[in-house]
Amino acid sequence: MTTAVNIAAQIKQLLESLRRPSLAPFLADWPPPSETRALHATDETVRIGALLELHGVGVPTASTLLYAAFPADYPILDVRALESLGVKARSGYPITFWLGYLDACRRLARASGVSLRTLDKALWQRSKELSAASLARAAADSA
Numbered sequence: 325m326t327t328a329v330n331i332a333a334q335i336k337q338l339l340e341s342l343r344r345p346s347l348a349p350f351l352a353d354w355p356p357p358s359e360t361r362a363l364h365a366t367d368e369t370v371r372i373g374a375l376l377e378l379h380g381v382g383v384p385t386a387s388t389l390l391y392a393a394f395p396a397d398y399p400i401l402d403v404r405a406l407e408s409l410g411v412k413a414r415s416g417y418p419i420t421f422w423l424g425y426l427d428a429c430r431r432l433a434r435a436s437g438v439s440l441r442t443l444d445k446a447l448w449q450r451s452k453e454l455s456a457a458s459l460a461r462a463a464a465d466s467a
Contacts, residue, residue: 404451
């Protein structure tokens with residue numbers, strides 16, 4: 325039978341296993357200071373900037389991390405969503421682009437009476453439909 329004492333013992337054992345030397349280098353600085361700063365910041369520039377300090381993280385990935393942490397507050401910067409708005413994908417996005425995109429999505433969602441996630445899905449779907457229509461036209465033109 326599982327008791328509070330057994331659960332506490334299991335948690336203690338797990339925590340002790342995490343202190344083993346083989347894992348110590350990975351856990352010494354966890355969570356990274358930039359991640360902690362991003363989660364606790366209220367200023368959007370600080371929040372996204374802190375995530376961009378993480379190795380290999382650009383604005384699209386940072387937007388996904390923000391969405392995962394705060395799903396009601398952030399859209400995901402996605403090439404399909406941008407395509408549906410007539411914006412060409414880039415290899416990188418400056419923070420100012422993200423801030424403008426974030427503001428535009430929040431205003432559009434609010435004006436439409438939908439959540440940011442619903443807006444994200446609608447933008448993605450619109451891009452998918454535009455791509456299908458484009459493929460159909462290309463096939464018709466080549467026939």
